[in-house]
Amino acid sequence: MLTIPREDMSTFDRNFNPFAPAVNPMVNQAIYEPLLVFNPAKGDTTPWLATEWKTAADGKSITFTLRDGVKWSDGKPLVADDVAYTFELQKKLKGGYEYLVGATAEGTNKVTFTFNKPWSPALYEVGQLPILPKHIWSAIADPAKYPNATPVGTGPYTEVDSFQAQSYALKKNPNYWQPEKQKIAGIKMLAMSGNDAANLASVNGDVDWSTQFIPNIEKTFISKDKEHRHYWFPPTGAMINWQLNTTKAPFNDPKVRKALSMAVDRDQVTKIGMSGYAQPADCTGLSGNYEKWKNPAVKDNCSWTKLNVDEANKVLDEAGYPKGADGKRTLKDGTPFEFKISVGASSSDWLSVANVISQNLQAVGVTAKVDSPDWASVVAGYEQGTFDSGIVWSANDPSPFKYLNNAMGSATVKPVGTKTFDNYHRFGDPKADALLQDFVAAGDEAKQKDVAYKLQEEYNDAAPLVPLFSGPEWGDYTDVHFTGWPSQDNPYATLSDRSPTTVLILTTLEPRK
């Protein structure tokens, strides 16, 4: 049994409904499978339930061809109707996919998604949604509230076994389409209330694989068994930004944003705040998840994401924010250059990031106070646009569209006081808008890349927000029981146990002989 702790669930409910907001572990990894799997660690895509796909010439539809011989765990075959039905259900229950007009089955093995406009990011969005069996779900009166206690899926491990509030196991799908890859007997999930209990299990060698944060991992975890224990934190998580509310002065001035950014010592931020596990950002603003999209010209000639206190001082002087006799700067109206950095009190890592920034800014005469109430009230400030600045995560998709759109697309900007769920800093750039349009209309990836390069140049000019570091995706394991783990040298997946690439790991691992 592959044993995995779940540090954020103190107990499990027998609820394997993929629409549940707090979905049980492994439902979308081991039970239900998507059409394709995108692997951010390598930037490649593995065909999964679909063997191939084709985008129409006008960019307004994609046709997927399903794999032959795939069966649901109850023995019924996977058909195109299942895929079409899944999207119908998804749109009805959870919304989203506003560009999607519909999904139509053509025969049993082809399904076409049509859009109301050319929309190139769709490939990964529709491609990565886990597919459900129509013959089961269409018979359910209220699918949103259906506990789905005995799930039927196409995944490698679908059979729920020995279910308890504190643990459960998933056993082999008897009808899996690649039985030669079901080498582990099953997956056992353990409920843990918090990182400490999960860390204890990892350190003690009670679990095979875990993804919760372990402080000082070399010493606390690896050193106990150097031969078998390993970790890998690829920088493929979301970009973590210092987001400045651009509706407020002086943050509406790009020079100020760049100067503040130059005053931040990102090496210190990642070393002290993130225990050295994260990678400092560059001027493309893109995290390690988008390595292949990065514009080398922007990345290599980067200025404003590198520490340069003299330059920061100079820019602020020239922009009209003078330093007083006491070494503190004032705004143009003569009030002190002071503001808050809001971070939720429970995120100790980001709190120390904010503290480092606050200290760094003293060197340029700017006072930033760290404000740390509960996350709920911090987020309420972000959503209403009443905050000064905050440490904020960003969207993390296979294509960089959503990240760039949220960073500087006018369409995502709402007036202060109106709730928004993206673009908290409320920045829109007309020049970027045109490029973002080009991006979604681009027919192939080469063209998308071309536009993405230009978008990064614009990002570099406008500095819509202050990128800090690429969030790492935690992952550590012991190969005492199982071998075949992904690693820096063999990045066939990230080491995450809750992302789309997890299924690649589940179908690669094998018991140690």
Added chain:
Amino acid sequence: MRFILRRLGFYLIAFWASITLNFLLPRFMPGDPVSRMFARTQGKMQPEQIDALRKLLGVDDRPIWEQYIDYLHNIVTGNMGISISRFPAPVTEVIAAQIGWTLLLGGTALVIAAVAGNLLGILAAWRRGGAIDSALPPVLIFIGSFPYFWLAMGALYLFGVVLGWSPLRHAFTDGVEPGFTWEFLSDVGAHLVLPALTIVLVSIGGWMLGMRNTMIATNSEDYITMAGAKGLRPGRIMFRYAARNAMLPSVTSFGMGLGFVVGGAMLTEVVFAYPGVGYQLLNAVQGLDYPLMQGLFLTITAAVLLANFLVDILYVRLDPRVRSN
């Protein structure tokens, strides 16, 4: 009887006041559950999905008095709604599935701590300045003033990891079939020892000192001297005359403690990964899961009030003065 009816009336009003607070307090907290959930997924959810989710979870924008009437109606009918953080599990199911473990852990620890603490307090006061009286209180207060989290982690590390005497997590070994079998019950017992012991360790000092102090006051009463002069056995004087009268404050504390057991020992559950409602409550508060919060608070309120009511009745038996006025 009149006394009991009067108390009952008081408790009903207290109950109404507290359920109203339970209703209002979460709604005064900033933010709303759906955007909270959205923020927690940190970019894994699409903003367009928020409206659908709000509808699904039944987070409504109705006027607050309408929600309040619904809420009162639900309480009366025992329908607590559906948990938001553990959607679509009904609140009653979430609580029912876990409260047993909470009661077992908290109840065991409370009974042991209260009984042992009071006995030690009685003995310490009886032999004032003796070995128990001079050595134990400082030691127990010392241990009790450790941060509980730290103490529990230390105990788990020492007895669980280093010595291997205690299991490291959960209420029973995964794979053991629950049921009234010797195997299961002994397994549950083994998992219970260390978490319960850590709670006993930090709380026993309070019980002992409280009892000791009232006992000392009682011991100097004339009727104790009189009993001694009559030639009664010291054991009889100690328990029947002194301890019985000194026990009233402890009975009150026990009643309160019994009520609060229902709230769960959150830190214990976190350290020992023990299933129970304490950590669930923290999660519900952080996730603004109104229905679950209300359900748990209601259970706690009801338990505290019920326990206190029982203590009131017990008082009538223990203390004749209550009856006479």
